[in-house]
Amino acid sequence: QRKAELTVEKLYEGILNHEIPMLSSAITMIESTLDSDRVKSEALIKRCLPHTGQSIRIGITGVPGVGKSTFIECFGQLLVNAGRKVAILAIDPSSGTSGGSILGDKTRMEQLSQMKHVFIRPSAAGDTLGGVARKTRESIFLCEAAGFDTVLVETVGVGQSETLVHSMVDFFLLLMLSGAGDELQGIKRGIMEMADALVITKADGDNIKKANLARREYQNAMHLFPPKKNGWTPKALTCSSMANTNMELIWEAITSFENQTKINGHFFSDRKEQDKYWLRETLNEHILRSFYANEELLHQLRQLDNAVIEGKETSFSAAEKLYTLYIQQLSNGNI
């Protein structure tokens, strides 16, 4: 009810005033599937855009159990103690079906979540992973407008979601376990190639030796990858969130990445490339939505489903018919 009273103007002012409840409400609005909310969200994002872009956006991924939450709890505190304002968002590849699980349990970041200048937001639920990701990207903008200078985007390392996170962050951090092969961890080579830093977690106690060994192996493997266009040489590091070791080293890697790519121009040109990517993603989503929101098209789709099953129509000719119908609906102004 309260949300209904919030105009774009009020949300905008609240966000620029760094009011966290306003930021929360605005993100809830972005996540809403109501058409009226979507119109308001677009207006709000447009207004906020001139106040965005000043943060460092860091993607964090790794298989379940690698220690992402524990890492963010520890690393986040280092950042806050260094005077940074930290927003933590998540993209959950399972959220399309199950309604979100990562970051859902805030108690996993018990100390961090109670600190000032920290904003933690679990993954949005949504129909498509692409849609959830787009909303997360829009949330990044709102967090920046609300004064956050460091944005961490967490995702579970299972495939497509990394690519989406990679396309919205400046620095991509891959957490890995020692002693379990890449195959076992389900980490594909392509994902390792995207990483700007690969960090072996849980380097404490009996694990230290194994972690250092793994670090060297990965460092060597990474030399074989094609060099990055932005000139950055990815780092392989170890850390322990339990023993709180090497957190500074990781932050140093990120800041030196930022310095280096800001000097050579890639920091902002890479963001421009991301804008192009999201232009296409958003366009694709609009087109899909316009198709599936049309009753006549849905009706014909179901009819043609049956025709295909009965062998009266090939999938190709059915698709062709639907496309022609789509164009007709468009030109008749029904879409």
Ligand code: GDP
């Ligand atoms: P996530 O699923 O990637 O978010 O992983 P969690 O942060 O929930 O951690 C998974 C398990 O690993 C938990 O039982 C943690 O206590 C443990 N863990 C996380 N970080 C460390 C670490 O630095 N050292 C050790 N020994 N255990 C850790």
